[in-house]
Amino acid sequence: MSSATVVTRFAPSPSGALHLGNARTALFNYLLARKHQGRFVLRIEDTDVARTREVMVEAVGSDLAWLGLTWDEGPDHGGPHAPYRQSQRGALYQQYLERLDRDHLVYPCFCSPLELDVARRAQQAAGQPPRYAGTCRALSMAQRAERVVQGRAPSLRFRVPVGVWIEFDDLVHGPQRFSSDAIGDFIIRREDGAAAFLFSNALDDALMGVTHVLRGDDHLSNTPRQRLLLQALALTPPQYGHVSLLVGDDGAPLSKRHGATGVRELRDAGYATAALCNHLFRLGHSTPRNELLSLPQMAEAFDVKHLQRAPAHFDPAQLRHWQSEWVHSLSGEQARGWLDPILPPDLPPGQSEAFIAAVLPNIVLAEDARQWQQIVFDEPLSYEEPALRTAREAGPAFFAAAAGAVGSPTDLAALRTATGRKGAAFFMPLRAALTGRLHGPELAPLLAAMPAERVRARLLRFAH
RNA sequence: GCUCCCUUCGUCUAGAGGCCUAGGACACGGCCCUCUCAAGGCUGGAACACGGGUUCGACUCCCGUAGGGAGCGCCA
Numbered sequence: 001m002s003s004a005t006v007v008t009r010f011a012p013s014p015s016g017a018l019h020l021g022n023a024r025t026a027l028f029n030y031l032l033a034r035k036h037q038g039r040f041v042l043r044i045e046d047t048d049v050a051r052t053r054e055v056m057v058e059a060v061g062s063d064l065a066w067l068g069l070t071w072d073e074g075p076d077h078g079g080p081h082a083p084y085r086q087s088q089r090g091a092l093y094q095q096y097l098e099r100l101d102r103d104h105l106v107y108p109c110f111c112s113p114l115e116l117d118v119a120r121r122a123q124q125a126a127g128q129p130p131r132y133a134g135t136c137r138a139l140s141m142a143q144r145a146e147r148v149v150q151g152r153a154p155s156l157r158f159r160v161p162v163g164v165w166i167e168f169d170d171l172v173h174g175p176q177r178f179s180s181d182a183i184g185d186f187i188i189r190r191e192d193g194a195a196a197f198l199f200s201n202a203l204d205d206a207l208m209g210v211t212h213v214l215r216g217d218d219h220l221s222n223t224p225r226q227r228l229l230l231q232a233l234a235l236t237p238p239q240y241g242h243v244s245l246l247v248g249d250d251g252a253p254l255s256k257r258h259g260a261t262g263v264r265e266l267r268d269a270g271y272a273t274a275a276l277c278n279h280l281f282r283l284g285h286s287t288p289r290n291e292l293l294s295l296p297q298m299a300e301a302f303d304v305k306h307l308q309r310a311p312a313h314f315d316p317a318q319l320r321h322w323q324s325e326w327v328h329s330l331s332g333e334q335a336r337g338w339l340d341p342i343l344p345p346d347l348p349p350g351q352s353e354a355f356i357a358a359v360l361p362n363i364v365l366a367e368d369a370r371q372w373q374q375i376v377f378d379e380p381l382s383y384e385e386p387a388l389r390t391a392r393e394a395g396p397a398f399f400a401a402a403a404g405a406v407g408s409p410t411d412l413a414a415l416r417t418a419t420g421r422k423g424a425a426f427f428m429p430l431r432a433a434l435t436g437r438l439h440g441p442e443l444a445p446l447l448a449a450m451p452a453e454r455v456r457a458r459l460l461r462f463a464h
Numbered sequence: 465g466c467u468c469c470c471u472u473c474g475u476c477u478a479g480a481g482g483c484c485u486a487g488g489a490c491a492c493g494g495c496c497c498u499c500u501c502a503a504g505g506c507u508g509g510a511a512c513a514c515g516g517g518u519u520c521g522a523c524u525c526c527c528g529u530a531g532g533g534a535g536c537g538c539c540a
Contacts, residue, residue, distance in 0.1 A: 012540095013539085047540085048539070116537085120536095128466075129466040130466090130536055155538050173468095173469070173470095176468085178467075182466075182467050182468090182536080183467095184536075186536095186537090187537080187538050189538085192538080196537095196538070196540090197540045198540095217469070217470085217533080218534050218535070219540095220534070221467070221468055221536080222535070244469095244470080244533095245533075245534085249474095249475085251533090282489085282490095284477095285477095286477050286478065288478080290488070308476090308477075309470060309471095310470050310471060310532095311470075311533070313475060315475050315476070315491090318490050321490055321491085328503075361502055361503045361504095362501070362502045363502085364502095422499095423499065424500080427499030428500070430499085431499065431500065437501095438500060439500050439501040439502085440500070440502085441500095442498090442501095443499065
């Protein structure tokens with residue numbers, strides 16, 4: 001896959017928020033395109049008007065953009081194969097439908113949902129695969145006309161050839177072979193005139209020049225149908241690679257009860273795109289590199305050969321690890337940009353830098369920093385019980401001496417001399433009185449961020 | 465029911481017949497560092513689903529079994 005330009009695509013149906021599974025699929029396709037200096041296409045599969053919500057189209061786009069997965073062609077930028085929304089491609093579908101009709105490869109089906117359901121049940125009961133029985137396959141023109149007169153609107157079915165084998169190489173599963181006899185005539189245009197997924201999806205991939213598609217495992221057995229369709233149209237199918245599904249900790253498909261599983265939810269929870277992408281990158285894909293990777297580095301390391309065939313479990317603990325890696329990779333300036341929204345706006349020069357330097361090794365989400373921001377900058381301070389006890393045990397004399405030695409900036413060595421204590425006996429009461437808790441970032445850097453007046457006041461509180 | 469897919473430490477995975485007394489990462493335990501926590505360094509426990517073949521030799525190949533998943537939709 002090196003010579004010609006690689007074109008991949010992500011084709012979400014905007015019927016819900018961008019899910020982690022879809023986000024990973026998008027990432028893989030993006031990475032594959034970037035690795036080969038190819039193009040990444042975004043196509044919105046909104047043929048089902050009833051289920052499409054305009055806000056979702058927006059949301060998918062902004063989630064993708066937030067992830068950093070920029071597309072080269074899509075509804076908003078246009079491109080050589082516009083339009084990129086299936087709801088606007090009806091004329092194109094019609095044109096290819098007519099070609100199939102001319103070749104007698106489609107036929108109208110007048111069966112009602114009820115009739116189909118009854119037939120399916122009968123087949124199931126008889127131990128047969130529930131396939132379309134071919135009721136309308138051989139209707140004469142007269143019979144068709146009669147049904148139309150009765151007011152029955154037909155769907156269109158593709159005439160699946162009998163007794164042929166469909167063979168192809170899956171990018172991740174290797175050689176595949178399906179018998180056409182296991183496939184019933186399937187609907188390619190619905191009664192309401194909308195193109196059905198199997199048709200519009202395959203046709204658009206071919207028409208848009210898509211060369212490689214990484215998609216969910218659940219499409220593997222759809223692939224022979226789509227190949228049949230494209231073959232009938234003399235169009236070139238892309239190479240498909242079917243990636244394992246993403247599941248929750250219990251092995252069941254990711255859903256609400258697994259906690260936050262949407263890109264938006266994770267973003268709102270404070271995770272960085274780098275963290276999410278790094279975790280997704282290693283879910284169902286392996287790499288020898290254990291460090292935090294940028295998107296270009298991921299593209300370089302990405303390889304369809306390293307795609308896993310078994311389902312992968314989404315693991316919040318590992319996501320958290322990448323988030324922590326990301327936090328620790330931040331420069332002072334970047335950290336400042338990240339934490340700026342939670343810092344008090346009117347801080348004297350140097351103080352926010354001091355605060356960030358003190359707190360950064362201890363936090364993973366911005367929320368953690370907010371807690372320390374309150375401890376350092378807000379009044380009144382709330383004390384945890386064990387901290388209160390430790391402070392009281394140190395005795396008033398200790399705090400009186402310490403408070404007397406507070407200068408600006410606060411010099412811990414001066415306090416040490418004044419109190420005559422060292423080690424834990426020195427630090428722990430100070431920590432307790434100043435932060436209200438027994439655990440936290442190193443005291444010296446933390447003090448550097450705290451105004452001297454506040455330090456003195458908090459010490460004095462225990463001086464009598 | 466039929467067709468197809470999958471199965472290595474708790475999790476993500478390396479492994480393409482001998483390099484495997486199965487490697488790495490996350491998580492977990494211990495030690496070091498240390499005012500605490502975190503970070504960091506070192507370290508420990510932890511897996512080839514099962515049963516048959518093939519082979520001098522199988523995690524790797526073949527066949528079964530078990531378990532999980534998908535498809536068989538006028539949903540995408």
